[in-house]
Amino acid sequence: MYITITSFNNMHGEKALKIEGIVKLVKEPDNKYDTEAIYCEMRHFGKIGYVANSVQTVIKGCMSSGRLYDKINDEYFAHIKFVSGTNAIAKILTADEYIKEVENPESDVHYLLENHEKIDVEFIRKHFGDD
Template identity: 70%
Template sequence: MMFITVMAFNNFHGDKPLKLGGIIKLVKEPDNKHDTEAIACEMRYFGKIGYVANSTNTVIKGCMSSGRVFDKITDEYYAKIKFITGSTVIAKILSADEFIKEIENPESDVHYLSENPSKIDIEYIKNHYIPDDENDES
């Protein structure tokens, strides 16, 4: 399993986007002026909520940094929130099979976060998303 630390912004008012099981869209930002391996995190209703941590001071032990994940994912990828402490989140990067299950669920936030949900190509996912055997515990 591949876990990431998400450093969420603290400026949420009213409803908070962070909930266990919530889907996070990961968006690469190679033109980010602060970090060329930046990965933004977006959630339904809230838009950008923060970034995948990329510093030894912010990455929680057992999680992968943005730099380690950057070349393993496509420009648009997805993760699921597993743990929350304040504005810090640990999320599991979805495998191809897990993402396909999310697509098959009409209530999944994936349908609202995808740039073009009607054109999600299952074969593309199988060929470009992390296979289950690379995302399993070893």
């Protein structure tokens, strides 16, 4: 499953969007513009943007924030695969990919998520499968 990340055009610009970078996805149910908003966060940069959720911003073949919202925990992860300007396409990690990231002591997941037990691996396996 792939998503479009619409990045903020701020001081980080394109620097935050690096290929294979780990992005933490965080549900933002209190967002006053979109109750299915999911913001994106990266190590060293903090909040970098949102998962796209409109026909004008979702790149063809990607899942919108609204379609993704019920398929992830309150926080989850993706790998950036493609970058174009201030937008990116990221792949949602499968359960096995997530476990590999957790097992890698140098993975950014260790800096982005304080309590790995918050991630329900079986829930993710149900929606995204294994490798």
